[in-house]
Amino acid sequence: MTAAVSIQGLSQRYGAALALTRIDLEIDAGEFVVLLGPSxxxxxxxxxxxxxxxxxSEGTVLIGGRDMAGVAPKDRPTTTVFQDYALFPHMSLRDNVGFGLRMRGVDRATRAAKAEAMLALVGLEGRGDRRPHELSGGQRQRVALARALAVxxxxxxxxxPLGxxxxKLRRQMQDELKAIQRRVGTTFIHVTHDQEEAMAIADRIVVMNAGRIEHHGPPREVYLQPKTLFTAGFMGEINRIPVAGGRAPFGPVPVADGTLLIRPEAISPKGSLHIGLCKVEDVAFFGPHVRAxxxxxxxxxLRLVVHLPQSEAVEPGGVLDLGAEAHVVLRE
Known part of the structure; x- marks a missing residue:
């Protein structure tokens, strides 16, 4: 089963403080959406x-076209996977996974079969008799996911859930989580503050800031074509260069006014937007790239961050002739 989620004019107040302000968001059935933002x-x-x-405080949430106003968590077509797993230590994995079915009155044989199927789905086939303390953190996370999917x-x-x-384990679980979502087809709504995690798993990223949606779109769009300065900065390192009258500090650029945004990896000796000769101030080897x-x-x-290929022989005090392959201009 899967369903669309429609969020319309949603606001949340805690006293005088606004936690959410007029949130409007449509999530398609079967979509993997990540809510991303700072604490x-x-x-x-x-x-x-x-x-x-x-x-x-205001607004509406519709799931599968049904208004959820006044509907208790247990009666909603949703389940939640928390960061702390919340597994019962005295129960076997089979009984943990089947717990939600037990609460719904499903008979023991049926829920045991379902639990075993869900454990197999998350790569824990044949381990139903084990207890949570016998598992690694990643395995316990899989059990929590299996329990949520069982109902x-x-x-x-x-x-x-991966925090x-x-x-290393988080990246492995990102891949597995995405693969499981593809197999079951359920709508996933995932909260994280980790930008790399969001880009690894999401069909669509919803960037939030101060109770509002700053930008939502596919990971490539949100990263390469941010709509706000907040989104640009939150989605990773970026160079912000003021532009006025068609000129940046290093020379003329093909835009009139605004903030020129260039990702560090977009700067190279082959870039078409010419920056010019640059003195290397410091260098650090990051494995996949050299950060300078x-x-x-x-x-x-003007100080710029540049990511160069790992094979690039660059030292502090050296001079590079650089340009930018891609850029975005925002006028805020």
Whole structure:
């Protein structure tokens, strides 16, 4: 099962503070949407309202066309996977996964079969008799996911479910989470503050800031064509260069006024937007690339971040002739 989610004019107040302000968002059935933003931006509040754990001050949430006003969490076609897994330590994995079915009155044999099928789906086939303490963090996360999927929700809500994992395991789980979502076809709404995680798993990223949606779109669009300065900065490193009267600090550019935005990896000796000769201030080897700070000789007060190929022989004090392959101009 899967369903679309429609959020219309949603606001949430806590006393005089506005946690969400007039949120409008349409999520297609079967879509993997990531709510992305810094702590306090309202993403978890929005997830809690969708799941029924909080009632909005204003606005409407529709799931599969049904108004969720006054509908308790247990009666909504949603389940939630939390960061802390919330597994029962005294129960076997089979009983943990089948717990939601048990609460719905499903008989023991049926829920055991369903639990085993869900454990197989998340790569834990044949481990139903084990206890949570026998598993790694990543395996416990898979069990929590299997338990949520066992009740066949129309919409699965994930509240920073990978936040407690180390980097290598988190990346592995990102791949697995995306693959599972593709197989089951359920609508996933996933909260994170990790930009790389969002780009790795999302069909669409919703960037939030101070209770508002700044930008939503496919990962490539949000990263390469940000609509706001906040989105540009939050989605990773970016060079912000003021432009006035068709000139940047390093020389003429093909735009009149605004802020010229260039990603570090878009700067190279082959770039068509000419920056000119730049002095290398410092260099750090990051594995996939070499990260350097450079200063254009024609603009000594301008400091740019550049990502060069790992094979590039560059040292502090050297001079590079650089340009930009791609750029965006915002007028805010």
């Amino acid at each position: 306090g931006c309202g993403k978890t509040t929005l997830l809690n309202i969708i799941g029924g754990f909080a009632e909005p 066949e929700p129309d919409v699965l809500l994930l509240d920073e 407690a994992l180390d980097l 700070h450079v200063t254009p000789l024609t603009a000594p007060d």
